[in-house]
């Protein structure tokens with residue numbers, strides 16, 4: 515369990531993390547989301563003691579990470595995959611890490627196999643591609659078989675097979691009862707991976723909820739309807755709670771009423787339906803709505 519209480523980090527006049535409190539629970543994958551510069555990495559660095567909070571506190575497994583006698587076996591961390599780039603081979607790098615914690619070389623071989631690095635384990639890690647470096651960072655995080663995993667953008671640079679592997683891995687680890695905190699900007703990936711999400715915006719927590727609840731709260735369910743009598747159906751649906759918009763190509767997007775109710779109404783009025791498709795909102799839509807006012811680096815809308 516990770517517990518942050520009123521965590522704050524200031525760099526000069528910039529407040530990178532502003533009075534942030536949250537709990538990351540075991541047995542589930544918690545996604546850590548937010549626009550660029552929202553404070554995710556800074557928060558993660560404070561969790562593992564790489565940055566000292568300006569105010570507040572954070573504990574992992576009931577105590578401060580820096581007070582841990584055996585950090586590698588308690589918390590697996592992937593913060594900056596580039597930080598592992600080294601003149602040593604991947605295997606030697608992992609063995610050196612393992613030696614500091616009395617971890618056997620057989621475990622090094624295990625994590626090399628688990629992360630698909632066997633073919634390149636003898637090569638200099640400094641020559642690794644982005645994806646290989648990322649796999650090595652994940653191997654290092656798993657080395658001590660830790661109860662808690664903190665992974666900052668673990669799928670960055672991975673190929674589709676690697677992305678899927680990370681998803682399956684973290685779901686498996688959470689299924690074993692571990693605590694997993696994972697950041698990513700890839701919303702479709704996050705929606706398949708996380709059970710719970712914490713969203714930061716300009717250094718503050720702007721959402722902390724189970725993923726399905728967040729999507730439900732910040733998106734609206736719509737129904738795509740196609741009928742040759744669109745204006746008749748739109749008229750029949752007319753009510754202050756229902757919005758009907760033209761979806762083009764003879765289609766209507768209807769919000770505020772279920773697909774079943776639309777189907778029943780159409781049948782009652784003898785209006786033929788050619789399509790009736792419920793559309794549930796996505797995490798990406800929810801995220802965009804939620805962070806609209808918290809995006810620091812806005813891009814120009816492409817017409």
Ligand SMILES: Nc1ncnc2c1ncn2[C@@H]1O[C@H](COP(=O)(O)OP(=O)(O)OP(=O)(O)O)[C@@H](O)[C@H]1O
Pocket residue numbers: 525528529530548549550551552553554555556557
């Ligand atoms: N060492 C530092 N010195 C000064 N400012 C910093 C430092 N580290 C981070 N910041 C600032 O703190 C804010 C939060 O940055 P942080 O890297 O934590 O955001 P993030 O959510 O991880 O962003 P990204 O998604 O781009 O990785 C930013 O405004 C950043 O410029």
